[in-house]
Amino acid sequence: MKIAQITDLHIGLKDQDTYNVDVRDNFLQILGEVVFTEPDLVVVTGDLCFDVGHEEIYIWIKSKLDNIKIPYLVTPGNHDDTEMMKAVFEIDYSHGDDEIYFAKKLSKTTALFLDNSKAAHSDNQKKWIKRQLHQADKNIVVFTHYPPAKCKVAFMDKNHALEDRKEIQSLFHTYEKNIYLFCGHYHTEKIIHLDNLHIAITPSTYIQIDPDTEDFQVGSYQIGFRLIELSKNHCMSTVKYIDGKSLREA
Numbered sequence: 001m002k003i004a005q006i007t008d009l010h011i012g013l014k015d016q017d018t019y020n021v022d023v024r025d026n027f028l029q030i031l032g033e034v035v036f037t038e039p040d041l042v043v044v045t046g047d048l049c050f051d052v053g054h055e056e057i058y059i060w061i062k063s064k065l066d067n068i069k070i071p072y073l074v075t076p077g078n079h080d081d082t083e084m085m086k087a088v089f090e091i092d093y094s095h096g097d098d099e100i101y102f103a104k105k106l107s108k109t110t111a112l113f114l115d116n117s118k119a120a121h122s123d124n125q126k127k128w129i130k131r132q133l134h135q136a137d138k139n140i141v142v143f144t145h146y147p148p149a150k151c152k153v154a155f156m157d158k159n160h161a162l163e164d165r166k167e168i169q170s171l172f173h174t175y176e177k178n179i180y181l182f183c184g185h186y187h188t189e190k191i192i193h194l195d196n197l198h199i200a201i202t203p204s205t206y207i208q209i210d211p212d213t214e215d216f217q218v219g220s221y222q223i224g225f226r227l228i229e230l231s232k233n234h235c236m237s238t239v240k241y242i243d244g245k246s247l248r249e250a
């Protein structure tokens with residue numbers, strides 16, 4: 001099974017200043033590349049909106065995702081509004097609370113879609129994750145926004161790391177098989193192996209962050225998405241890049 005992961009779109013309102021990046025065109029360019037790879041599923045792992053959730057932005061993104069005629073799933077990031085997302089994307093498969101988390105079978109692999117958009121997981125969600133791990137017996141995949149670890153991206157580690165990362169790591173380490181976790185949030189490409197937990201950070205369709213500075217600095221205007229191949233007991237992935245578009249060039 002082939003899955004395309006897109007993350008950190010940061011789409012603004014029509015007249016919003018998105019620091020001279022044509023975020024809508026970037027997303028559409030990436031979507032075109034995604035379609036070209038013919039995935040079975042597209043997963044969008046949060047930060048659909050530029051700074052805060054707007055119904056109009058979700059409606060626009062949904063119309064573009066509907067157009068590609070490939071099944072897709074969305075999870076929220078820290079710049080999203082979960083209630084608005086549930087309403088616009090007609091999400092009825094999530095649990096209660098104001099979070100969007102759910103499990104799906106992808107081919108024969110259990111996939112958990114988590115919500116850490118408030119920089120942490122609720123107690124209910126943590127109990128649910130524990131139950132899901134208890135029921136599973138093979139390698140699993142996880143899609144979420146924040147990586148559950150510090151990742152050597154100085155600005156993000158210092159200011160925007162997941163608050164309950166140690167608890168989540170401990171929980172994942174109780175699982176006897178491998179967990180392949182795909183996330184975004186850090187606006188970079190990285191793979192981190194922590195025992196059975198394999199974290200893959202996927203670059204944004206907006207901008208990438210310079211990993212070496214504690215103050216925010218753009219590292220690159222290249223944009224990308226991750227292509228994941230899931231087979232019986234294996235999970236492999238690669239990132240594909242294209243050049244992003246500046247509004248000054250438009």
Ligand SMILES: [Fe+2]
Binds near residue numbers: 047185187204
């Ligand atoms: Fe982001």
